[in-house]
Amino acid sequence: FVKDSPNSASAASEAQPAAESKDFQLSNKTQRYLLTLARQRITAATQGQSWQLQAPELAEVQQPGAVFVTLHKEKRLRGCIGTTRAAYPLYQAVAELAYAAAFEDSRFPQVTAAELPALDIEISVLSPLQPISSADAIIPGKHGVVVRRGGRSGLFLPQVWEQLPVKEDFLGYLCAEKAGLPPDAWKDSGTTLYIFTVFSFTE
Incomplete structure (x- = not known):
């Protein structure tokens, strides 16, 4: 069983063509x-x-x-x-x-x-990961984000927006703390960003 650690996320093989994620639910x-x-x-x-x-x-x-x-x-x-x-x-x-x-x-x-x-x-x-061409497509509070450059990658679930509500801070921490990249790596043309939504539930 292949797992992503808290500090990495493989995004290439499962990415879908860019399109807005459809909301979904489970019974x-x-x-x-x-x-x-x-x-x-x-x-x-x-x-x-x-x-x-x-x-x-x-x-x-x-x-x-x-x-x-x-x-x-x-x-x-x-x-x-x-x-x-x-x-x-x-x-x-x-x-x-x-x-x-x-x-x-x-x-x-x-x-x-x-x-x-x-x-x-x-x-x-x-939801399936969707590559985006610009961070402008990221909706705070809704989208989770994967950042990937070279052999490094990291993921934040949408829940992280509660602690980091400012997009620049969210992406900076994602790059630095999760992917081990410079905080502004998300601005680099050599960095790929993916968005996704989640359906979350708890006890």
Whole structure:
């Protein structure tokens, strides 16, 4: 299973022709199923229980999906791992990424069983990435952004606009903190920008 770390995002192969993303949603039943699945996966791992993923009957979750799983504890980030590649069924991606967010995010210690009651799970399903020719196409508060130049890349989900509401700051931090590029690299003609939208839901 190929995952994007919090500091990188592969964007070339899954990018779509430039066009405005269409808003999309998942049913309440599907949201509940995916959130329950994510919590069950993390709980089983913290308690050393065996885990076997069963294919569900819900059609929505059997389609390939690009998704991020974010963990918060007392409103503070506790882990976040995702993928921009819609290469696996959504239910499988959520289960794998929930585990990765809890145990493989190098910024945090592994989640313990004692933390589970205070842990909040958020799932963000991504639209296809769309290359843009100018940052003018980015709508603050709506679009997530991927920046890519050479072998370096980084991704911010739309939720990051809450902390960085000014576009220049958002893009500068994305370049410097996530992609390891100069803060103004997003202005360079050799840098490629991609936008996407997300459908996010939480417990």
